[in-house]
Amino acid sequence: MIASIIILSGFYLLFTKKNLLLAILALEIVFNGINLMFATVSFYYGDLTGQMIVLLSLSVAAASFAIGLILVLNYYRLKRSLNIEEMTELRERIEDGDRDGNN
Amino acid sequence: MVSNDLFLEILLIIIKIAVVLGIALFHAAYTVYAERKIIGRMQARLGPTEVGPYGLLQPIADLLKLLTKEDIVPVKAERLIFLVAPLIVLTFAIVNLSVIPFHPSFIIADVNIGVLLILAGASLAVYGIILGGWSSGSKYSLLGGLRSAAQVLSYEIPLGLSLAGVILAAESFKLSDIVNHQAQSLFGMNVIPQILGFIVFLICAFAETNRAPFDLPEAESELVAGYITEYSGFRMGMFYLAEYLSIYVMSLLIVHCYFGGWTLPNWLLTIIPPLKYVPAQLILLIKVYFFVFLFIWVRATFPRYRFDQLMSMCWKILIPVSLLNFLIVAFLKRAGF
Amino acid sequence: MARALFMSIFLLMFIALFLLLLRQKKVVYQFLVYLGMMVLLGIVYLFLGSEFLMAFQIIVYAGAILVMFLFFLYLYPEEEFKIQDMKNSSLIKILMPSLLFVIILILILFAFDVREYEPSVSVYSVRELAKLIYNQYPLAIFLLAFILTYPMIAIYLLMKGSGSDD
Numbered sequence A: 001m002i003a004s005i006i007i008l009s010g011f012y013l014l015f016t017k018k019n020l021l022l023a024i025l026a027l028e029i030v031f032n033g034i035n036l037m038f039a040t041v042s043f044y045y046g047d048l049t050g051q052m053i054v055l056l057s058l059s060v061a062a063a064s065f066a067i068g069l070i071l072v073l074n075y076y077r078l079k080r081s082l083n084i085e086e087m088t089e090l091r092e093r094i095e096d097g098d099r100d101g102n103n
Numbered sequence B: 001m002v003s004n005d006l007f008l009e010i011l012l013i014i015i016k017i018a019v020v021l022g023i024a025l026f027h028a029a030y031t032v033y034a035e036r037k038i039i040g041r042m043q044a045r046l047g048p049t050e051v052g053p054y055g056l057l058q059p060i061a062d063l064l065k066l067l068t069k070e071d072i073v074p075v076k077a078e079r080l081i082f083l084v085a086p087l088i089v090l091t092f093a094i095v096n097l098s099v100i101p102f103h104p105s106f107i108i109a110d111v112n113i114g115v116l117l118i119l120a121g122a123s124l125a126v127y128g129i130i131l132g133g134w135s136s137g138s139k140y141s142l143l144g145g146l147r148s149a150a151q152v153l154s155y156e157i158p159l160g161l162s163l164a165g166v167i168l169a170a171e172s173f174k175l176s177d178i179v180n181h182q183a184q185s186l187f188g189m190n191v192i193p194q195i196l197g198f199i200v201f202l203i204c205a206f207a208e209t210n211r212a213p214f215d216l217p218e219a220e221s222e223l224v225a226g227y228i229t230e231y232s233g234f235r236m237g238m239f240y241l242a243e244y245l246s247i248y249v250m251s252l253l254i255v256h257c258y259f260g261g262w263t264l265p266n267w268l269l270t271i272i273p274p275l276k277y278v279p280a281q282l283i284l285l286i287k288v289y290f291f292v293f294l295f296i297w298v299r300a301t302f303p304r305y306r307f308d309q310l311m312s313m314c315w316k317i318l319i320p321v322s323l324l325n326f327l328i329v330a331f332l333k334r335a336g337f
Numbered sequence C: 001m002a003r004a005l006f007m008s009i010f011l012l013m014f015i016a017l018f019l020l021l022l023r024q025k026k027v028v029y030q031f032l033v034y035l036g037m038m039v040l041l042g043i044v045y046l047f048l049g050s051e052f053l054m055a056f057q058i059i060v061y062a063g064a065i066l067v068m069f070l071f072f073l074y075l076y077p078e079e080e081f082k083i084q085d086m087k088n089s090s091l092i093k094i095l096m097p098s099l100l101f102v103i104i105l106i107l108i109l110f111a112f113d114v115r116e117y118e119p120s121v122s123v124y125s126v127r128e129l130a131k132l133i134y135n136q137y138p139l140a141i142f143l144l145a146f147i148l149t150y151p152m153i154a155i156y157l158l159m160k161g162s163g164s165d166d
Helices: A002-016 A020-045 A049-079 B002-042 B058-067 B079-099 B114-135 B139-170 B175-184 B195-208 B223-228 B234-258 B266-271 B273-277 B280-301 B307-335 C002-023 C027-047 C051-075 C091-111 C126-136 C138-165
Strands: none
Touching (some): A002 C002, A020 A049, A020 C027, A020 C051, A049 C051, A049 C126, B002 B058, B002 B079, B002 B234, B002 B280, B114 B139, B114 B175, B114 B223, B114 B234, B114 C051, B139 B175, B139 B223, B139 B234, B139 B307, B139 C051, B195 B307, B234 B280, B266 B273, C002 C027, C027 C051
16 A cells, blocks of 8 residues: 555656656656565565565666666756756757758 | 563663674774874874873873864755764664674674675765765865765675675575685685685775775865865764774674684684684684774875776776676586585 | 554655655755655565565665765756746646546455465575576566666767767
8 A cells, every 4th residue: 555655646746846857756756666566465475476576677777767867967968957848849959951951 | 471572682682782882882982093003103103192001091082072072064054964964874884783793692683684784784874975075065075975975886886796706605695604604614714715806895895984095085185074074073073983983894794704704714723723712702803803903004005096096996897806706606606615 | 463553654654755755845855855765665675574675775776876866966056956846726637547547446456356366486585586586587587688788778879979979
């Protein structure tokens, strides 16, 4: 039950905050809630498989959050702002020339 | 009755904690004195000799001085975190002591994952450094704290990897099992098949405790003493106490993991039979004192590393060497040792 | 009985920490509250009988990932982080899917019959856990190695890309 509260609170945080770092934080909260759910189920059924799943997924998630942080860092260096609502473009704006990249 | 048993157990644990804390804090305080004396002698001068006979009451004088100094909190500091940061470092340095056995039958918490808790305690002690550096409100402290944290964090990796070699050899995470495995193995002490791991562990122990030759964040000639700059009075004393306590914890770890703890190797006992009657506590004490002396000796001897040399040595040299050590242990284990 | 008491205490502490998280104004303090949540989660793992997981949770999250986040937060100025958050009135439209999820979850828990589950093997120590991972789940280790090559390639490309732009 604790796990479901954690997951739901993580989702609430994800939807209300507009800072990119807080969005990553909310995703980490959700991830920890899922880990807790695995550990709880493994405890109540006496099987150790749940704990092994958590072990493996914990190590992979650490690496993936590190890379997420590097991406945020590079984006911050480029745009100097971490507001989600300003990240609406998929490619850079080209001042002179075509949209296809031909000048 | 169940409640009577529980009460007795809790009382026993409290007595053990009091004994261990008393001995460890006493040792940490007198290590400061010993360091000043020994470094003084190595530099052809006497250490402190004024207070008491041979200067033996010097730590008490230092303690009284620190307690009566004024407690300054900078105006731009984050007040709550500034006050709490030294406590975090000291707490986790002391928590490390609870999983180390001082005798075959004397351990405060005999958990299945002893060595991992020491790694976890070292990881959490980094927070005191970072928070202390940031909450001081000055750029020097921030940079010093971040440098120190980067150093400690990077050197935890070879530490963990060389410990992984030891754990693989002993097939258990408990320190008492590691010591017993060394007593029964062919080589006697873990240092002989894992000499590479021992060297890596020793270097990492120096780096983990922010101690020479890796003491760039708190050197007096660089960055104005790093993250400790804005602290005064007993809070500064707490930082130094935590550092000397972690020297003690690290040398205990080295002795237990690589040098056999309270046992002597079998081949030594066959060469010199009277050594069988030396009590276990004395063996442990002599070995730990030798390693504390080694920490002090290295401080007096080697020059400091520059920060980029430090980081490149960790990532480019120590991690491959500790992985090589792990491979060697795996092969030895497969061959049946 | 004691376990239920402890779990309810932890639940209350989690909710309290989460409300504290929402009330903070600076981003750094929010991350420090998150650190507290990670340590509390480690203690909950201890109460669920998995001390190995507790050690790993503390070492990985509270010892490495959060330190990384704090490094980033300290070195960048605070003034650029002040962003106004969403109002509460538009929240209901967004929370509708989660509410649906909760309702379906409760329906499943109370309507269906959960059968008895007999695990095929019960292990009790770390050594047997290691043997089990090596013997019976090699696929997991292979998948892990496969997945981890992608971050390494991404790091290499990022480093190369930022170097050739300047």
